[in-house]
Amino acid sequence: MIILGIESSCDETAVAIVEDGKRVLSNTVASQMAKHAATGGVVPEVASREHMKAILPVLRQSFEEADLMKGGQPDWSKIDAIAVTKEPGLVGSLLVGQITAQTLAFVHEKPLIEVNHIHGHMLANWLDIEDEVQFPVLILTVSGGHNELVLMRDFGQFEVLGESLDDAAGEAFDKVARLLGVGYPGGPAIEKLALHGNKEAHAFPVSDLEDYNFSFSGLKTAVLYYLQKHEERMGDPNFLADTAACFQKAVIEALVQKVLLAVDEYCPKEVHLTGGVSANKALRAAIQERAEGVTFRHPQKMSYCTDNAAMIAGAAYFLKDIAS
Ligand code: KG4
Numbered sequence: 665m666i667i668l669g670i671e672s673s674c675d676e677t678a679v680a681i682v683e684d685g686k687r688v689l690s691n692t693v694a695s696q697m698a699k700h701a702a703t704g705g706v707v708p709e710v711a712s713r714e715h716m717k718a719i720l721p722v723l724r725q726s727f728e729e730a731d732l733m734k735g736g737q738p739d740w741s742k743i744d745a746i747a748v749t750k751e752p753g754l755v756g757s758l759l760v761g762q763i764t765a766q767t768l769a770f771v772h773e774k775p776l777i778e779v780n781h782i783h784g785h786m787l788a789n790w791l792d793i794e795d796e797v798q799f800p801v802l803i804l805t806v807s808g809g810h811n812e813l814v815l816m817r818d819f820g821q822f823e824v825l826g827e828s829l830d831d832a833a834g835e836a837f838d839k840v841a842r843l844l845g846v847g848y849p850g851g852p853a854i855e856k857l858a859l860h861g862n863k864e865a866h867a868f869p870v871s872d873l874e875d876y877n878f879s880f881s882g883l884k885t886a887v888l889y890y891l892q893k894h895e896e897r898m899g900d901p902n903f904l905a906d907t908a909a910c911f912q913k914a915v916i917e918a919l920v921q922k923v924l925l926a927v928d929e930y931c932p933k934e935v936h937l938t939g940g941v942s943a944n945k946a947l948r949a950a951i952q953e954r955a956e957g958v959t960f961r962h963p964q965k966m967s968y969c970t971d972n973a974a975m976i977a978g979a980a981y982f983l984k985d986i987a988s
């Protein structure tokens with residue numbers, strides 16, 4: 665079954681074509697990152713307007729990449745269904761994808777499948793794999809807007825064990841990057857900076873809530889106070905690199921501790937890391953090293969970590985018979 669997916673919940677206009685939830689025929693993204701870098705974050709009004717400009721060119725490009733053109737036009741006869749991100753997200757951004765998907769489904773007489781954006785992230789680890797995922801799967805979804813630990817016993821059975829009570833991990837990366845003056849998006853900038861830093865230079869607090877919930881606002885405030893206290897060192901690249909490394913270490917520790925706790929209690933067969941922050945190599949390495957006796961997966965490509973439409977088309981395939 666070939667599904668065309670559309671994702672426009674935040675600042676990426678994305679269209680993908682995926683066969684049977686795993687085989688990615690195309691995964692096209694128009695990123696607005698450069699546009700939002702100037703403001704240090706996404707401005708919803710700007711994002712909606714950019715989606716309007718990009719959606720149809722990206723749609724066409726997706727057919728071209730998948731080699732599904734006929735007589736110079738997209739060959740809709742090859743598409744079995746259309747999937748679109750329903751929620752959560754910026755409403756003006758979501759609307760562009762929703763209206764486009766509804767119109768295409770109507771005109772081309774295809775079923776429309778609405779997908780929850782977080783479920784899309786959770787199923788990103790099925791993309792491009794040859795083997796079968798073994799349930800139960802423990803999924804840590806860490807992005808700019810979401811931070812959830814979920815036990816998935818089968819497709820569509822999402823048992824939320826815990827979530828962030830305040831900032832998501834990605835949001836903490838973005839905010840701390842702004843404090844360090846290293847730009848937007850913060851995650852990749854901090855990861856790069858941390859490579860040259862000493863992660864033992866300072867111990868930031870690791871949130872240790874008793875249950876499976878997370879909290880990152882205290883850590884963000886601790887970094888703010890630390891930087892204010894050492895204001896005179898803000899021009900020192902080594903100080904900035906050390907601070908980035910220590911902050912990243914604290915985030916990773918908080919995430920890994922909950923994963924290990926859940927592995928002990930629920931004995932999953934696999935542990936999956938998904939969402940924008942799953943691009944972080946230090947986080948991947950920490951889970952890989954410390955979660956023993958389970959298969960560990962992260963997205964096969966960096967482009968499947970951050971927002972993309974392949975994950976929406978993939979999730980639609982596996983969840984199509986289950987109400988979202
Ligand atoms: O999944 P995503 O594209 O959007 C949301 O659904 O929120 O995630 C974006 C988030 C941003 O906060 C970004 O800073 C973070 O993912 N991120 C990273 C890395 N790459 C992206 N965080 C840490 N390390 C990275 N390499």
Ligand code: ZN
Nearest residue numbers: 785807970971
């Ligand atoms: Zn996302």
